């Protein structure tokens with residue numbers, strides 16, 4: 001993955017950083033790619049690619065790229081004459097991303113301090129990362145800085161938890177069985193449901209033509225158990241919440257009852273998810 005400010009210049013400077021990354025981080029990212037990406041995230045990429053108007057030959061930046069599902073879609077739309085850069089502060093995510101698509105430049109940095117030069121991208125895209133940014137205004141300023149004049153932006157954030165009912169159900173179970181800290185950890189991804197906050201940071205940065213569309217897609221997990229267990233074992237530890245196997249089992253027994261309404265005849269958990277797609281341009 002690329003480490004310096006010339007990233008995205010056309011000369012790929014891939015450093016063999018992967019061997020220094022703790023193996024458990026890479027394994028966790030591979031787990032994210034194999035479970036969460038097909039279940040929850042890949043169905044949204046078309047909205048971002050269309051929203052930003054990614055076209056053949058474009059230079060495209062994916063911010064909070066994770067394991068790169070959106071960046072890969074951008075690469076297929078931008079074609080051989082295009083160039084795609086993905087940035088994320090999680091080295092395990094980038095290592096997994098680079099295993100899947102080494103043609104993309106993967107840059108280890110946060111949205112608030114892009115290690116990239118001014119006015120180099122036709123399109124900036126970002127899906128389901130903004131709720132985790134420490135300083136959203138600074139991130140929006142950075143998005144504007146790296147866009148070429150006339151360039152376009154598309155960002156996806158989840159709608160509020162009331163509009164994502166399966167997650168509202170899991171949060172209720174966690175609140176009851178584990179407590180407020182665990183429930184709050186699962187509320188965080190849904191904290192930008194009110195569109196005013198993202199609109200305000202884009203306006204303050206100087207973006208023009210700001211629009212927002214609210215869309216529904218369907219999540220599809222192998223089972224509700226896969227989904228809940230991955231949250232308990234993969235997400236809660238990021239907030240220093242570690243449950244014993246017995247506690248996990250208790251939550252799963254309870255969530256089985258609540259989530260049975262989403263079970264298909266094959267046992268998959270299928271449910272609607274709702275997100276806002278913001279679009280804007282730099283004049």
Ligand SMILES: C[S@@+](CC[C@H](N)C(=O)[O-])C[C@H]1O[C@@H](n2cnc3c(N)ncnc32)[C@H](O)[C@@H]1O
Pocket residue numbers: 037041063064065066067068069070087088089090093109110111112126127128129132133134
């Ligand atoms: C839910 S994942 C979404 C990943 C990817 N966009 C996708 O659709 O699969 C959220 C990502 O935001 C990243 N992230 C968290 N804080 C960030 C920050 N300050 N700047 C950029 N990315 C950040 C995480 O490392 C993680 O990869």
